Amino acid sequence: xxxxxxxxxxxxPRSFNALTAPREMFIQxxxxxxxxxxxxxxxxxxxxxxxxxxxxxxxxxxxxRRGFTVFQLMTILEEAHHSLILIEHDxxxxxxxxxxxxxxxxxxxxxxxxxAVLLYAPGIDPFFEDLVQNADRVFYFEEGPREIPRLAAKAxxxxxxxQRTLEAYS
Amino acid sequence: xxxxxxxxxxCVELWGRERGLxxxxxxxxxxxxxxxxxxxxxxxxxxxxESRFKAEECSFRTIFGTxxxxxxxxxxxxxxxxxxxxxYAAELYNVDVRQDQRYLAEHDLFxxxxxxxxxxxxxxxxxxxxxxxxxxxxxxxxxxxxxVEVFNGRKRRLEGSExxxxxxxxDLIKVHDPDLILCPHADTWVPILVRKARRYGLExxxxxxxxxxxxxxxxxxSYGKVNHKDxxxxxxxxxxxxxxxxxxxxxxxxxxxxxxxRLSGLSPNLTSRFTPGTLISSYxxxxxxxxxxxxxxxxxxxxxxxNISELRACDKGGMIFQPEPGVYERVHQIDxxxxxxxxxxxxxxxxxxxxxxxxxxxxxxxLSSLLNLRIETKRLKKTNPDYAGIDSILKWMLVTCxxxxxxxxxxxxxxxxxxxxxxxxxxxxxxxxxxAEGMNFxxxxxxxxxxxxxxEPIASFKEAVERETGILTEVDSYDWIAFLPMADGSGAYxxxxxxxxxxxxxxxxxxxxxxxxxxxxxxxxxxxxxxLAEARxxxxxxxxEPKAREVRRRYMDxxxxxxxxxxxxxxxxxxxxxxxxxxxxxAVQAHLKQGLPLAAGxxxxxxxxxxxxxxxxxxxxxxxxxxxxxGKLLEKAWRExxxxxxxxxx
Numbered sequence: 001x002x003x004x005x006x007x008x009x010x011x012x013p014r015s016f017n018a019l020t021a022p023r024e025m026f027i028q029x030x031x032x033x034x035x036x037x038x039x040x041x042x043x044x045x046x047x048x049x050x051x052x053x054x055x056x057x058x059x060x061x062x063x064x065r066r067g068f069t070v071f072q073l074m075t076i077l078e079e080a081h082h083s084l085i086l087i088e089h090d091x092x093x094x095x096x097x098x099x100x101x102x103x104x105x106x107x108x109x110x111x112x113x114x115x116a117v118l119l120y121a122p123g124i125d126p127f128f129e130d131l132v133q134n135a136d137r138v139f140y141f142e143e144g145p146r147e148i149p150r151l152a153a154k155a156x157x158x159x160x161x162x163q164r165t166l167e168a169y170s
Numbered sequence: 171x172x173x174x175x176x177x178x179x180x181c182v183e184l185w186g187r188e189r190g191l192x193x194x195x196x197x198x199x200x201x202x203x204x205x206x207x208x209x210x211x212x213x214x215x216x217x218x219x220e221s222r223f224k225a226e227e228c229s230f231r232t233i234f235g236t237x238x239x240x241x242x243x244x245x246x247x248x249x250x251x252x253x254x255x256x257x258y259a260a261e262l263y264n265v266d267v268r269q270d271q272r273y274l275a276e277h278d279l280f281x282x283x284x285x286x287x288x289x290x291x292x293x294x295x296x297x298x299x300x301x302x303x304x305x306x307x308x309x310x311x312x313x314x315x316x317x318v319e320v321f322n323g324r325k326r327r328l329e330g331s332e333x334x335x336x337x338x339x340x341d342l343i344k345v346h347d348p349d350l351i352l353c354p355h356a357d358t359w360v361p362i363l364v365r366k367a368r369r370y371g372l373e374x375x376x377x378x379x380x381x382x383x384x385x386x387x388x389x390x391x392s393y394g395k396v397n398h399k400d401x402x403x404x405x406x407x408x409x410x411x412x413x414x415x416x417x418x419x420x421x422x423x424x425x426x427x428x429x430x431x432r433l434s435g436l437s438p439n440l441t442s443r444f445t446p447g448t449l450i451s452s453y454x455x456x457x458x459x460x461x462x463x464x465x466x467x468x469x470x471x472x473x474x475x476x477n478i479s480e481l482r483a484c485d486k487g488g489m490i491f492q493p494e495p496g497v498y499e500r501v502h503q504i505d506x507x508x509x510x511x512x513x514x515x516x517x518x519x520x521x522x523x524x525x526x527x528x529x530x531x532x533x534x535x536x537l538s539s540l541l542n543l544r545i546e547t548k549r550l551k552k553t554n555p556d557y558a559g560i561d562s563i564l565k566w567m568l569v570t571c572x573x574x575x576x577x578x579x580x581x582x583x584x585x586x587x588x589x590x591x592x593x594x595x596x597x598x599x600x601x602x603x604x605x606a607e608g609m610n611f612x613x614x615x616x617x618x619x620x621x622x623x624x625x626e627p628i629a630s631f632k633e634a635v636e637r638e639t640g641i642l643t644e645v646d647s648y649d650w651i652a653f654l655p656m657a658d659g660s661g662a663y664x665x666x667x668x669x670x671x672x673x674x675x676x677x678x679x680x681x682x683x684x685x686x687x688x689x690x691x692x693x694x695x696x697x698x699x700x701x702l703a704e705a706r707x708x709x710x711x712x713x714x715e716p717k718a719r720e721v722r723r724r725y726m727d728x729x730x731x732x733x734x735x736x737x738x739x740x741x742x743x744x745x746x747x748x749x750x751x752x753x754x755x756x757a758v759q760a761h762l763k764q765g766l767p768l769a770a771g772x773x774x775x776x777x778x779x780x781x782x783x784x785x786x787x788x789x790x791x792x793x794x795x796x797x798x799x800x801g802k803l804l805e806k807a808w809r810e811x812x813x814x815x816x817x818x819x820x
Contacts, residue, residue: 043478047578052478062478066585068578072472074258079472103258 003036003084003116005029009139013083016112018119018132021141026120027054030086037061042082044073046090050122069093070100077104077111085111089121089128101130109134172297173281174349175407176437177383178269184279185378185407187297187349193407198273202249203230203263203464205239206256215255216240223248230464232263233522233532233582234471249467263464267455271435275459280435282428289432290543292550292560296428298409301348303339305363308790309355309414310766312362322346333370340367343375350424350438351376354414357402357443364403378407385443389771396744398771402443409438416442418449418563425556426563433540433567435459446566450574453567454582457536465581471521473586484589488618489596491603493653493661497708497814498614501651501668502628504602504635507548507642508565509619510572511541513594514587516640519575521584533582537571544568545642595619602635609634615653617663622651647671649706652814654680667699667811669706675699681807688803690736694725695807702814715815722808729800737800738775738789745770753778756786764788 002010006029011017019026030036034056045052045066052064063082067073070093077085087108094101108131111117119135121128132138171186171194184194206212219225224243229236239261242248249265264272274280280289287294306317318328318339328338343351353359364374364382373380387401400415411427413419418427419442430441430449435456441449458465506512513519515538520531547561574580576588595618602621603613611625623631632645651668653661665679681687682695701718705711741754746768748755757776761768766788768774775789781799 042475052481055478060477060479064476064478064481066473068585069469071258071468071470075470075472100258106257 003033003039005033005118011084011116011118012136013116014112014114015136016108016117016119016134018121018128018135018138019141020121020124020128021139022143023050023122025141026122027051030059031056034058036084039084040082041084041086042076042080044076044085044087046073046088047092048090049088051088051120067093070097070104074104074107077107080111080115083115085115085117087117087119089119089131091125091127094127098127101127105131105134112136172284172295173274173279174298174409174438176270176274176281177406178273179381182270182273183406184270185349191347191349196273198269199224199243200245200269201241201243202246202265202467203228203237203239203241204249204252205230205237205261205263207259207261212256212260215252219244219248219252230263231462232464232466233458233520237261258468261470262467264459265467267459267465268436270437271452271456272459274435275456278460280456281431281437283432290539292429292543292547292557294428294432296424298349299346300350300352301343301346303351303353303356305353305355305359309358310790312358315363315366322348332366333372336363336367336370337372339363340372340375344373347378348408350409350411352411352413352424354412356410356412357400357415358412360405360410361401361403376403376408376410377405381406387769389769395742396771397742398769399443404439404443409442411438411442417445418442418566421559421566422563423559426559429560430563430567445570446563447570447574447577449563450567450571451580451582453540454533454536458532458582461532463532469579469581471584473584474525484593486596487592489599489616490618490663491599491613491616491621492663493615493622493666495653495655495659495661495813497650497652497711498624498648499650499707501614501622501624501648502631503620503622503646503648503651504628504632505620505644505646506598506639507644508541508544508568509595509598509641510591511537511544511568512641513591513598514571514575515541517590517594519587519590521582521587524584524586524590533575533587537568540564540568540571598639598641601638605634605638606631615661615663615666646676648676650708650711650814651676654810654813665810667702669703673703675703680810681803686739686741687807688737688739688800690725690729690732690800691803691807693736694721694804695811697721697725698808698811702811711814718811718815722804725804726801729804730797732795732800734777734792734795735789737777737795738792739778740773740775740789742771742773743768751784753781753784753786756784757788760786760788764791766790 002012004010009019042063042065047068065076067076073093108117108119119131171188171192173184173186175185177183182196182198186192209216219242225240228241229238246265249262252260279285283289283294302321304319305315307313307315314332315335316329316332318335320326320328320342328335360376364376367374382403382405385402385404387399389396389398411419418430427438427442431438434441434449434452436452455465515534518527518531518534520533523529523531544564547557547564551557551561572591575583575591576585577583599616603616606613606621606623609631611623611631613621613623615622628645628647632643635643648668648670651666654665656662667675667677667680670676677683677699682692682699698718698721701714701721705714743754743758746758757774758768760776761774776786777789777792778796778799779785779787779794781796
């Protein structure tokens with residue numbers, strides 16, 4: 001069964017897909033597809049994620065692993081046993097390991113033998129280009145024309161509360 | 171032998187003192203360990219390795235257990251070829267460990283100490299002969315070298331033509347033959363001196379062998395900042411310390427450098443040039459090697475699978491209780507001593523214990539010795555300032571050991587250890603806050619590892635905290651303290667100052683503490699703090715207000731005649747091209763225009779000439795300044811301290 005992320009982006013099982021799209025678009029695509037949780041989904045991030053903190057709170061079943069080095073990413077892909085693997089591309093991983101993109105690309109293909117794999121990046125960089133060379137399908141979405149920025153509203157000073165006791169947040 | 175220099179040059183070379191100068195060379199071929207999950211799949215490669223190099227089947231220990239594999243007597247190049255051949259399936263260990271460090275570890279030796287003494291003793295002799303050298307001139311724009319001062323018990327000035335000065339200097343070094351040379355900006359001057367000496371046909375005697383090891387300059391990111399590390403020429407058989415640029419020297423002096431060397435197994439030439447982060451990781455590597463634990467070449471161990479809700483719950487950082495801004499009297503600040511390292515040790519935290527908490531963790535075991543030493547030096551320095559340097563480097567190493575657990579390339583780090591440390595610290599701060607309230611103390615503020623309270627007796631509270639948490643604490647008692655407000659009126663977490671019971675001021679987060687505050691502004695604020703130190707309570711603060719205002723007035727009045735060099739703003743440049751107009755962008759342009767060498771991460775000094783046009787001049791050539799701009803800076807510095815006169819009384 002295909003995973004339909006966007007009307008024009010459906011991910012076939014056992015395929016390696018790549019997507020470049022504005023962050024907002026990817027976040028909305030995920031948040032509109034809470035039913036993805038019916039499947040076993042692995043979300044892989046790198047050193048930081050611009051997506052995770054903005055996912056709908058109702059995303060509860062999503063499993064996460066973070067790869068801070070290219071070797072950790074390869075280990076994650078090797079150990080994955082999910083039906084859908086979403087990978088947030090982190091160019092930092094390859095900055096001192098440019099030659100490893102080829103091996104990661106193969107690891108993505110290997111992972112795609114068992115799962116639908118989607119490598120996501122908000123834009124194209126040389127590492128991403130190398131990584132997607134073996135992809136079955138690559139989807140490119142460009143950002144539309146920007147809206148004319150509105151004048152920023154003046155920040156309102158935060159109301160000063162008479163804090164008397166100090167409570168830890170939880 | 172008291173080893174003071176070591177390096178690898180086909181063999182391990184050790185320089186030391188033992189009834190005179192001694193140099194030992196030891197054959198020590200490089201080798202590494204290899205573990206393959208499916209050895210039969212690589213049978214041909216293994217056979218080729220066995221035929222071309224010495225390769226023996228063995229088992230070796232890692233922090234995650236013992237693995238079967240091979241010990242291959244070959245260099246890093248071979249290891250990298252194995253990785254490619256196996257498509258990175260081969261797990262390799264001890265590939266990028268320094269050979270001299272490994273030799274010392276395997277032979278139960280360590281630098282800067284006698285073999286039969288403990289590395290962890292803060293008391294050690296320094297049997298080194300030394301020389302101090304100072305080259306006259308601007309190191310950022312070096313010209314002809316015509317004057318050098320040499321200190322060796324007595325001061326000696328070498329003057330004359332460049333050739334004469336260099337010849338005299340090289341002769342002097344040869345005659346004195348010191349083990350240690352201290353020189354401000356050595357890493358800038360020595361490459362120039364060596365190059366010039368060779369050009370004049372002189373022997374560059376900085377190195378005892380005539381050879382040097384070059385260290386490349388680089389810009390790098392650390393804690394969200396770009397830093398720059400100068401290149402260096404490291405002599406053989408002699409310690410050369412750049413006293414102006416070495417962070418470790420600035421923070422902990424010679425004793426700190428030597429202590430770092432004892433702990434990390436690196437030569438003082440390296441420890442004086444490395445950051446505390448590199449030192450703590452080198453210490454962990456040295457400890458691993460001494461314990462027969464193999465050091466992974468690549469960072470493969472990955473965090474476990476986690477649910478998104480779990481991740482949201484654990485990834486929070488340190489705990490903070492926001493203060494109510496104001497001036498408070500009779501306040502106590504209770505600090506945990508080395509809180510994060512103490513948590514690592516007490517809670518047995520290490521990458522391998524994340525999965526198996528029953529194991530005795532490697533990280534906590536090796537940090538335990540360091541922590542005990544810090545506790546001892548902290549106690550000793552209270553009565554003997556000689557221990558301050560050692561205490562300082564230990565403090566820095568322990569501070570960075572926490573950050574290092576989350577560093578992506580840390581050999582013995584793991585993000586889940588990092589998160590567990592902050593999680594425990596949050597629990598502990600909440601626990602002691604509740605303990606304080608239970609003992610009728612009023613809690614004013616809390617940041618990660620310290621709490622500000624009002625109440626008595628503080629000794630009972632301190633005792634209770636240590637008993638409940640098992641972590642040592644320190645108490646600072648204030649006659650009064652001011653927590654400053656943020657722009658929106660709520661309390662700032664890290665901007666406060668107050669008068670300690672002993673009469674000294676403790677100041678955090680204000681302009682006097684910031685590296686980019688011009689000297690003139692800094693002087694004014696410091697002088698006002700000296701005035702504030704005279705007040706023992708809020709009432710007395712009111713009395714001294716006119717005196718503080720007088721300081722402000724004097725600085726404002728005299729600003730017009732201020733020495734322009736005192737108005738220089740020093741900042742680290744994060745890049746060399748800016749898309750928007752700002753003072754840093756103009757400063758970078760001005761420096762480049764004058765041909766001053768610049769790289770990302772370097773510190774520059776500039777004076778603002780016209781703030782409206784973002785016109786600035788490099789510090790070294792500045793002749794005028796924007797009176798209005800600096801007047802505003804003085805006013806800003808004044809507003810910070812003047813809060814005590816207008817802040818709401820508590």
